[in-house]
Amino acid sequence: MFSSILVICGFFMLSDYNYVMFHMTVELIIVIVASMIFVITWYSRKFINNDYFLIIGIAFLFAGILDFIHLLTYKGMNILIGYGTNLPTQLWVAGRYLESLSFIFAAFMINRKLNGKTIFFGYSLITIFLLLSIFYWGIFPQCYIEGEGLTRFKIYSEYVIITLLGASMALLYANRKSFDDSMVKLMMLALFASIVGELFFTVYRGPYDIENFLGHIFRLISFGLIFNAIIVTALEKPYNIIFRDLKKSERDLKDAKAQAELYTDLMSHDINNVNQELIGYLELSLQSDKIGGEEREYVKRSLDSVKKSTLLIDNVNKIRKVKTSKHESIPVDLDAAVRDVISRYSHMQGNSVTINYTPVPGAMVMAGDLIMDAISNIVENSIKHNNGRVTIWIGVKKTKTSKKDCYEIAIEDDGRGIPDDTKDKIFNRSWRGETRAKGSGLGLYLVKTLVDSYNGKISVEDRIKGDHTKGVRFIIRLPAA
Incomplete structure (x- = not known):
């Protein structure tokens, strides 16, 4: 805790000395962490049954690409010149939409197995579309006006993003049994930190304002928590996750076995009793002089069918006895x-x-x-x-x-x-x-x-x-x- 406060104080001093350097440092850390999250989730996708983190990892990679370009175009970097403050703000909003919507999408894909390459290709197309809409087509809404500040689209977008992050928290909590407890807590805190950061991004007027600084600090905190949730928890506690999945599979197997035994008992007892009654009635019918010719043949065939049904049930019981009893x-x-x-x-x-x-x-x-x-x-x-x-x-x-x-x-x-x-x-x-x-x-x-x-x-x-x-x-x- 104390070390975290020292880091934040260090960032504050850096921002006061040179805000562009502070911004570059924070954004580079976030881009690196996002890339690490992608690498870990991508190469562990074959061993994890839950694709929630795979989707988050892929989304962070492409959001990181947008953030990196946002970093290069930021006012004062003097790398991509002539765009002003609107361009990096547009890239910022595009990246946040991509992240927040991905949290929603990932929440609906919990405990599902998806094709990682298909997801990667889909995010590639979305990112290319966003970049073209900003740089080439010019159809992405304006987010910042020099001398006036943030546009209504930018402000409203932040509130939409906050709403999406809040919904992501609710969905994650509703599916908390699919994750390790510590992982859920870290992810919930990370999403909450993102929401606080987005609130600060709704009120700043200039790129060097204190609200902008606080927004980046909370975003950095959010990524640190996500890093711990996905990377540290996945590496330090893999057996907890595996054990939890095994316990769930064991419970599901016991439930399925109980259902199967219920159906077998129903067939063995109730249906077999009905068969015995049918056999009795059909045998009595064959003893009657009132049935003859074609009708008698139908009764014989019915009797044979019921006897075969009874024999089948008897065979099932024998197989069950051999398979289940020691x-x-x-x-x-x-x-x-x-x-x-x-x-x-x-x-x-x-x-x-x-x-x-x-x-x-x-x-x-x-x-x-x-x-x-x-x-x-x-x-x-x-x-x-x-x-x-x-x-x-x-x-x-x-x-x-x-x-x-x-x-x-x-x-x-x-x-x-x-x-x-x-x-x-x-x-x-x-x-x-x-x-x-x-x-x-x-x-x-x-x-x-x-x-x-x-x-x-x-x-x-x-x-x-x-x-x-x-x-x-x-x-x-x-x-x-």
Whole structure:
């Protein structure tokens, strides 16, 4: 605080000795700080999700260009001669409009990711337009009249700029949760200092008046605060910003998870209950003698659709259980699991489906109670996705993988097989085959999810090598118990 007072006193003495030198010093410091702000924000844009500071940095670069030309044309500099006081005042007003409007624009872009090069190009065009309107076209309103002082346009513009800066403070405060607390405080103080400075710029009559001096001092204070907010805070406290963003992402993720669980619970419980009621009513309808012919066929199709819906919900619940719950593999009797699966389809044996299996007593694997669902899904696919009669072979044998004992379950059929170009897609969650209308959805994705959760592997190949039309073979490998 004391050092700041000494600096201000030093600037006052310099202005009293040579105001042009004071003005040049202050403006050069501001231009340098503005350039530094641009460099830091530009080269950190890929790592910052908030483009608020990128917009401010680019705006300060081009406002700094206008300020530098303003410095060169200032009365007493004798670099660009013949323009008087109006030209530097016009450049000043143009720069302040560019800054204040940029604070508003940046506030609306908080937490949005923009193309930095596009913003840079846009500000380039705006700056070129302002310079042409002042130097070439002469359409920029007059801001200072020799012997009279500031024009109404200049004074009213300062009040407009003050209003814009005040609105920027309100918008920044409304979005304060998107920034580090200390950064918000510094930016609020900086904007307030800018407002005070602009108030002084509304009342001076000559370029060397005390009001002009105070306006430049408050502008320098404003840039010092912005420098601290953007540069020092960004460099000294980057982990605070990253941690805040991570915490926000964590909260958003928890909210999304809670929503997903709500929808899953709704589907699992309420919708499943409705499905069970529909199944009951449809099965009763099929038992009625009043329904026959075409109507009975429609009821059967409706019953099949509801059962598929119920199976889909059941699969979703199983995937959810595997993905969300922590579980350890336990010894499972693989031979018993296969025989249980075959018993589910025993009513089809000898009709359109034949399942061949040679029992392997004592085949124990490290898995879980859902391993039967993995085997059952593959068997069901073989039945549903093949027209006419189908024969299924299930084989279990002990083997070694990476020097570890494991059991290999091979499930194959003599159906129409799977084309080579789709073999690597069938385990994807988003993949749907040509017969998706017949399946329950998520079937093979569920199988792979279950096998992976048991530290196993699953693969698919042609039953007869080189001819996918002769059937398919699924191979599951699970660690031996």
